[in-house]
Amino acid sequence: MERQEQLWTWEQMETFFYMTNQEKADVVWECRISELAHPEILQELLDIYGAGIKATTKDVTVMYLAGWFGYLCGAMHFLSSDGWKVTAENIKLQLYNNQRGTMLITYVVHSEALVKKGDKEWVEEFYEDEMKPAYKQMQALSANNNLLHMWYQATHSLYWISDRMKYSGLSDRYVWQYEKNVEKFKKVTPSSCMGVMTEKHPYAKKLIFIDNPWDLNDPMPLKPSCCLAYQTEGGHLCYTCPRMKKSDRLEKFNKVLAEHSTTS
16 A cells, blocks of 8 residues: 555644654653663653653652553554554654643654554554553552553543544544454453453443533543542642542532633
């Protein structure tokens, strides 16, 4: 298949997966994904990113990164579903500051690094060789984080990938083949390739949806696990946090509705 048959765009890749073929400006730190296997590299990432998000504990940084890596995994499923392959050596993780000074993560893949690959086995290898060691190392470096709950952060990221695709101009064919790829991964790939020794696959976690005060026609899922945002400096429980009491969520719901009614 020739490259011109690639109908998705890099702008879409950045929207869905935070993946781009352009180097970012204001880069604070970077490494190859293949380098995350080195404890000193991963430790440096945790230290710099943790300071950037004002995390008060390493547990917070780990949970945030677990969510970010979920978008990277989603990108691997998407590329695989379209017959492409990219190696961890050719994916660069960059920490950068946006115009508001917020530290963010992007994954840089230059277009020429994409190669045609018909089989899907390389995605499982990516989990086994790159993500499993990274998640297990992060879990070992944190004090209280559960590995399954870390993967639940990635599960939540996969939901938002599908949600963004739904509202984009991406061809239905691409959406269908991506979702089919992820579903097959849930069914045929053992959780052990993610380092989790559970019968049920982490990505098969059933999401619970709640009313969305910002858009009453678009319910939103509770996070399958807490991202620990409340443990950042000045942080608080997210509206979709499983730790939030129903009474507190209802109070927040009514407050947002009232604010919308006064500004509309």
